[in-house]
Amino acid sequence: MLPFRIPIREWVSGAVDYLSTQFSVIFDSISDLVLFLVDNFKDGLLALHPLVLIVIIGLITYRMAGLTMAIVAVFGLFIVENIGLWIAFNETLALVLSAEVFVIVLGLPLGILAAGSDRFNSLIRPILDFMQTMPAFVYLIPAVMFFGLGLVPGVIATFVFAIPPLIRLTNLGIRQVPKELIEASDAFGATRTQKLLKVQMPVALPTVMAGVNQSIMLGLSMVVIAAMIGAGGLGADVLRGISRLQVGQGFEAGLAVVILAIILDRITAGFGQMKKAK
Amino acid sequence: MSAIEVKNLSKIFGPRPERAFKLLEEGMSKEDVQKKLGLVIGVYDISFKVESGEVFVIMGLSGSGKSTLERLLNRLHDPTRGSIIINGEDVTKMDQKELIQFRRKAFSGMVFQNFAILPHRTVLGNVEFGLELHGVDKEKRQKRAQEVIEVVGLQGYENSYPSELSGGMQQRVGLARGLALDADILLMDEAFSALDPLIRREMQDELLELQTKMKKTIIFVTHDLDEAFKIGDRIAILKDGQMVQLGTAEEIIVNPKDDYVKAFVEGLDRTGVFTAGTIMQPLKATAHVNDGLNTVLHKIRRAGLSSMFLVDSQRILHGYLKADEVATEVKKDSVDEKKTPNPSLIHTSETVHPDTQLTDVINLYSESTGPIAVVDGNNKLLGVIVRGAIIAALSKGYKPEDNGSADQTTTEEKVE
Ligand SMILES: Nc1ncnc2c1ncn2[C@@H]1O[C@H](COP(=O)(O)OP(=O)(O)OP(=O)(O)O)[C@@H](O)[C@H]1O
Ligand SMILES: [Mg+2]
Numbered sequence: 001m002l003p004f005r006i007p008i009r010e011w012v013s014g015a016v017d018y019l020s021t022q023f024s025v026i027f028d029s030i031s032d033l034v035l036f037l038v039d040n041f042k043d044g045l046l047a048l049h050p051l052v053l054i055v056i057i058g059l060i061t062y063r064m065a066g067l068t069m070a071i072v073a074v075f076g077l078f079i080v081e082n083i084g085l086w087i088a089f090n091e092t093l094a095l096v097l098s099a100e101v102f103v104i105v106l107g108l109p110l111g112i113l114a115a116g117s118d119r120f121n122s123l124i125r126p127i128l129d130f131m132q133t134m135p136a137f138v139y140l141i142p143a144v145m146f147f148g149l150g151l152v153p154g155v156i157a158t159f160v161f162a163i164p165p166l167i168r169l170t171n172l173g174i175r176q177v178p179k180e181l182i183e184a185s186d187a188f189g190a191t192r193t194q195k196l197l198k199v200q201m202p203v204a205l206p207t208v209m210a211g212v213n214q215s216i217m218l219g220l221s222m223v224v225i226a227a228m229i230g231a232g233g234l235g236a237d238v239l240r241g242i243s244r245l246q247v248g249q250g251f252e253a254g255l256a257v258v259i260l261a262i263i264l265d266r267i268t269a270g271f272g273q274m275k276k277a278k
Numbered sequence: 279m280s281a282i283e284v285k286n287l288s289k290i291f292g293p294r295p296e297r298a299f300k301l302l303e304e305g306m307s308k309e310d311v312q313k314k315l316g317l318v319i320g321v322y323d324i325s326f327k328v329e330s331g332e333v334f335v336i337m338g339l340s341g342s343g344k345s346t347l348e349r350l351l352n353r354l355h356d357p358t359r360g361s362i363i364i365n366g367e368d369v370t371k372m373d374q375k376e377l378i379q380f381r382r383k384a385f386s387g388m389v390f391q392n393f394a395i396l397p398h399r400t401v402l403g404n405v406e407f408g409l410e411l412h413g414v415d416k417e418k419r420q421k422r423a424q425e426v427i428e429v430v431g432l433q434g435y436e437n438s439y440p441s442e443l444s445g446g447m448q449q450r451v452g453l454a455r456g457l458a459l460d461a462d463i464l465l466m467d468e469a470f471s472a473l474d475p476l477i478r479r480e481m482q483d484e485l486l487e488l489q490t491k492m493k494k495t496i497i498f499v500t501h502d503l504d505e506a507f508k509i510g511d512r513i514a515i516l517k518d519g520q521m522v523q524l525g526t527a528e529e530i531i532v533n534p535k536d537d538y539v540k541a542f543v544e545g546l547d548r549t550g551v552f553t554a555g556t557i558m559q560p561l562k563a564t565a566h567v568n569d570g571l572n573t574v575l576h577k578i579r580r581a582g583l584s585s586m587f588l589v590d591s592q593r594i595l596h597g598y599l600k601a602d603e604v605a606t607e608v609k610k611d612s613v614d615e616k617k618t619p620n621p622s623l624i625h626t627s628e629t630v631h632p633d634t635q636l637t638d639v640i641n642l643y644s645e646s647t648g649p650i651a652v653v654d655g656n657n658k659l660l661g662v663i664v665r666g667a668i669i670a671a672l673s674k675g676y677k678p679e680d681n682g683s684a685d686q687t688t689t690e691e692k693v694e
Contacts, residue, residue, distance in 0.1 A: 180394035184395075187352055187381065188382075188411055188455075189412065191411075199396065
């Protein structure tokens with residue numbers, strides 16, 4: 001209809017170019033930080049003998065989700081080790097955990113801010129909607145442009161994809177704290193910080209933990225996609241299975257992702273309910 | 279100095295609330311103002327004083343502004359107009375920081391209808407909450423919390439979570455959380471309204487008993503007249519955000535200021551089932567016409583009364599004797615203590631018949647200075663009217679068979 005094409009793609013790539021050259025220091029330090037985290041997680045996990053790690057994860061699962069789940073977890077981990085995916089499994093775990101660290105460090109304060117200010121909330125809500133409806137693949141491009149190929153853009157893309165539910169649910173959890181509890185803490189002379197730490201956050205905790213749970217699950221769903229830009233781990237095995245039409249290998253890697261998902265899901269879900277069950 | 283002094287206090291909800299005043303001053307009703315301006319009148323032009331140690335009840339129908347008024351006192355709501363002086367300081371002028379300090383200093387927190395205790399904390403953790411906020415160190419605050427837990431009868435439940443407790447127990451936690459603090463003023467908003475009637479009465483009695491020891495200034499919100507009369511030294515009745523009457527239970531029963539208040543008082547005995555006979559209390563002791571002064575005094579003292587009816591062997595009423603007068607008489611050297619009281623000591627008593635209607639009893643009660651005797655057609659003494667029984671009769675919970683109920687000890691002052 002128009003005589004010319006609106007140059008969205010030029011704008012975006014221009015902006016990305018500009019940012020990545022002008023702020024290379026920032027991107028480099030972010031990159032270093034991500035690598036530092038992922039490497040430490042990975043090295044830490046792999047430093048343990050598989051059997052030891054299986055027992056540890058089994059115990060945590062037992063504590064959070066009961067005996068049945070613990071047995072399922074141990075059995076699943078045993079299979080993963082047995083089919084030779086142990087290292088890839090831990091790489092993926094390290095990636096997801098690193099992304100989750102960033103999600104929590106940034107998502108919690110943003111959620112708290114959103115709960116405290118209607119203005120800020122209405123400002124970030126459309127951004128969060130946008131982030132969640134955008135196909136996950138789209139995050140790969142800027143991530144690659146800013147951070148190159150490899151693990152780092154994988155973690156960053158996972159982070160961007162996974163942060164909205166934590167912000168949303170932290171916001172929701174705090175807003176749902178009964179009005180009388182807020183009035184009570186005010187009436188007893190609580191400061192803002194006291195109110196947040198002693199009343200709002202503890203009462204909102206189950207909802208916040210649901211946010212953590214959701215963001216981890218979303219992060220896991222990014223594993224295969226992140227592998228497309230070289231993030232490695234189980235995703236890489238899945239991709240290899242697909243591209244070489246090795247259904248068996250692909251299935252094994254997929255199964256390992258599912259096992260990881262089940263374990264992480266049960267542990268984080270259990271954490272949200274722990275206080276109540278007591 | 280009064281503990282609390284409220285002057286011309288108003289709270290209007292909505293944008294640019296000042297707009298409401300002109301219309302209100304012209305006498306427009308709450309409803310019309312809301313229709314016209316979209317502003318809600320929470321509280322309008324209320325003034326009163328509360329003395330230290332007083333139990334001050336705020337009563338009214340739902341939406342009449344009780345909670346709003348109470349929340350203005352500690353500024354959970356900011357007033358639109360008017361002043362609130364508490365312990366000599368103007369609360370309305372404080373900034374946020376001063377306000378937090380002031381709440382800690384002046385208020386023992388607040389007790390809520392839905393308890394508002396923290397679900398993630400144990401009973402102990404909840405009771406020490408206030409002290410924790412105020413920065414009291416752990417050992418000290420837990421010791422104090424433990425003491426208060428025993429006062430409200432929750433020992434053994436220190437480590438239970440609220441979800442494991444019954445409503446009554448949860449409200450004990452809510453009450454203990456306030457009592458753990460030393461501050462003078464305790465705010466209670468429908469604190470017992472969510473409890474079932476039996477537990478509710480029990481809590482009321484306990485609060486009264488506690489109050490005799492701790493002497494806090496309690497601002498108690500309720501929509502229940504019975505509760506108001508039972509607990510309050512004075513009662514403020516609100517209607518559409520305005521205070522229509524302020525007074526003691528007697529003043530309100532006897533002299534309801536307008537139809538709204540009258541409806542409260544009368545509505546409670548619309549059936550007219552209560553008569554002097556159904557609410558009268560049995561007599562603890564009577565003096566006999568042949569009793570010597572010394573015996574009379576002894577009887578009066580033993581029964582712990584301030585006056586006593588005088589009857590003969592047919593239990594025909596001859597009048598009543600006042601404790602202080604008998605005591606003075608006995609002290610006089612010239613008097614023979616074995617002698618029966620001389621006629622000047624015997625006062626004529628107001629009497630009613632068993633089938634006298636409650637409203638008439640109330641009128642008589644308010645006018646008389648002495649005790650009211652219930653007598654039959656032959657002037658034979660049957661019982662006595664006490665304040666507690668009148669108030670109980672006005673409330674729904676009263677059962678006529680309840681004669682000689684626990685109320686007697688706390689409310690008999692007029693007969694005594
Ligand atoms: N935060 C608020 N914003 C707007 N209007 C309010 C607010 N709080 C109370 N109101 C209004 O103020 C009026 C008085 O309410 P309030 O809660 O003080 O009544 P109440 O006497 O405590 O009633 P109840 O017995 O139902 O608790 C009501 O009309 C209510 O709708
Ligand atoms: Mg209320």
